[in-house]
């Protein structure tokens with residue numbers, strides 16, 4: 001994997017790049033395949049670059065800062081281009097592809113908040129089109145989230161356990177992030193693998209649940225890959241019991257877009 005300016009950042013830091021352009025991976029339309037908004041029809045804006053390297057990452061190509069972008073229409077590539085992309089060009093694609101039947105525009109990655117300055121400029125224009133913004137984030141950049149908060153409606157915040165990060169403990173940072181995020185419609189998502197130590201989940205739930213027990217928590221079994229094995233049914237049941245001690249709403253939801261063959 002390349003090590004550009006975004007991936008060199010530690011969790012909690014931000015990218016001081018251009019405020020008027022984005023490192024874009026792709027723009028496409030599809031059904032939301034994860035979490036409580038499962039099945040909602042959305043416009044997706046996937047950005048490049050990430051400050052983490054999760055073992056179960058299902059979008060390694062978007063962690064790369066180098067490379068161009070593509071726009072997909074109904075599953076086929078309609079246009080490709082080079083990065084960085086001026087925000088006016090991104091806005092043009094969004095307004096062209098947006099349909100009134102869509103739930104929201106999903107901002108995903110990579111880690112979108114690494115490009116917060118440009119995103120503030122873009123989203124200030126997007127929301128004037130009446131488009132709600134749904135942010136998918138790894139939950140490690142609370143300062144960047146605070147700058148963007150007024151421009152997003154929904155937040156999907158990942159909970160990152162140390163075993164997925166080679167032992168790094170990001171929980172204090174994630175508690176800070178949740179303190180900011182809970183001012184919006186937020187839910188938590190934690191990916192479980194067969195090898196996830198149960199005590200890691202319990203500790204994360206204790207600290208985050210103490211902060212916001214009413215926030216929904218989604219347990220997402222890792223999708224099978226060479227790096228990652230999904231947990232068994234009994235492991236999921238135990239995880240649900242553990243999480244339910246700290247959160248009022250706990251659900252187990254797999255990545256349906258992978259099962260269904262959606263984009």
Ligand code: SF4
Pocket residue numbers: 050051052053054056057058059060062063109110111138
């Ligand atoms: S935060 Fe998301 S994009 Fe980044 S490495 Fe982890 S799973 Fe992949």
